[in-house]
Amino acid sequence: MRNDRPDVCYAFDLTGDAAVVVRAVRRRRRIHNEVVWEGPLDDPGKGFAQAVAGALFEARAGRALTVAAMPAAQSIIRQLTAPFPSISKARKVLPALLDIQLPFPLETCVYQFCMPMRDNHQVKALAVVAQAAALQSRIDDCASAGVDPMRMDHEALAIWSQSIAETAPVPGERRVVLYLARDHHVMVIGRGASFESAHSGQAGLDKLASDGSAPSGDAKNSFTGRVQRVLRAHIPDLENTAVAWFWAGPGADRQALCKELENELPAAITYRAHTHGATFLANGLADRALHPEREPTCDLRTGAMTHPLSQRLAQKTARRMALGYLALGALIIAVNTGWLQFLGSRTRQAGNYVRELAQSVAPKANIQYGQELLVAQRAYEKDQESLQPFLRAFGVSASRQIKEILDTARRHGIQIEGLTLRDDYVSLQGASAQWTDCDAILEVLAQWGFSTQPPVRKDAGPDEKVHFSIEGTR
Amino acid sequence: MRVPHKQNILWILAGCLMVGAGYLCLYTWRQTGVLTRKLDRLHETALQMRDLAATAQADRACLETFNALPDKTLTSVRELLLSAVPGTAARVNERAPEPMIDGWTLHRVDITFDTIPLKAMSRFIMAAEQERPPWRISECSIIASDKQAGHGRVSLLLEGLEQKDGP
Structure with missing residues (x-):
């Protein structure tokens, strides 16, 4: 059955007063991305407005999806474990399990459970939660920029998915993706391809190095100190654990800044950077929207907010x-x-x-x-x-049978004494010179289909001949 | 999310159709077994019937051969005796004729020769069989004569089919 899902997606990365708009097209399972806009929201050339208008036009025609990200700072991700192996049963108790972990009532939240899966007689699931008011506020923020996203994905999940898509994971290896945006940063930690946790902070490019120069000492120390605390909390044996670190986001393009920060971070870690830093999040959002089968999927615009x-x-x-x-x-x-x-x-x-x-x-x-x-x-x-x-x-003609019997008798010197022939019966009495002479008669009768009894023979008498009698039926 | 009324109807229709299709599948599955067994039986019957029809047709062909004869009247046995073995004494006893299919009548005649040369007897039998419609030797009994070589007492039962007035 054909999927009605559009093959085009406009992804909006709205950060502060800047925006990145990526138009992604799915062709034969491959995604082709095109940066439609990258720059300030209030562009005098109306570039952003045109990008939004294009997205709106395609979305209304049912040809495109529009997606934006719910900031990690305004939402929560929790790993939940239900203590039984049935996924359907687990789905029933997951809200209750989530409720006790939240600092606010679940009824005031919008939430989604991603990838419930069995693990050693338990079901593990990822819960993505945002307060309804926070989500509405985010939607309003988008609306004030002229954007009305059809989907609201989670920022950290999009960052993780894009990191995995760009650099294939090594099974079992710990991965840290540090997304450095202008006004905040998001640190995502996982193992192999599995997402584990996300942490966000207010230190962004603007605080660390607004002019692209080396970061100020206080900001740097605060940032690296926080990052190290989170790292140690998740990976206690950091020196003996293989950890792949990826810089992502607009900050990943600032190599000098990254290098400076790496000097303050554990030396045992392998540091790398994802390319296309500025469009990294938008690319991730578009890719996830066009691949709903890729877990963990997330769209917080559900229920009344659909x-x-x-x-x-x-x-x-x-x-x-x-x-x-x-x-x-x-x-x-x-x-x-x-x-x-x-x-x-x-x-x-x-x-x-x-x-x-x-x-x-x-x-x-x-x-x-x-x-x-x-x-x-x-x-x-x-x-x-x-x-x-x-x-x-x-x-079979009787004359032929009689003639053949008489001829055979003559050839073998057999004297016929009596012969009775009917369709189903034959009886013959005669005398021959030899004991076995009458066998020739038996052969003739067999040819005509008679089944005969062994001949009754009498020893030679005064005439020195063997007298015999044959009977057969058909 | 509010589901439109039309869509509900569509789903109900689709559900009903799928349920119907499911029932039909079950019915087809059962019916396939029944019809396949019936077909097997018919196939077996057809094979037997074909053999029977072929045999019946071959049998009817024998009758048709007789029906196709231009002259369907039997030659009298006495005439045959006169022409094939003239001067030979024979006792002739005609049995009651039996009506057969298509207006044919079965005639049976007992002939007894107290003494006859066996060669003459063969001549008579051949002459009788070559007639059209033919006389057929149904029974033949020969007892060789002790006194004369090549002679014997012969009893014959001849049967012949005749159609006088057509079917």
């Missing part, structure tokens, strides 16, 4: 699915009916053939269904009585 266009899209998909099921049902019914018709027709044909054959044997009989063979056999047997003399007329 975007009308998403609603329309979902309804369109549901309608198409319903139509698909209708078509499938009709197809199944057609195939079954066709098959039954075919079988019925074959059965009728076979029945008619049998009936025709029966009618040819018993032309005058009234043949009931299922009685064909019986009626035909009876008719045949009845005909046989009156046809026997005609059939016998084409049987």
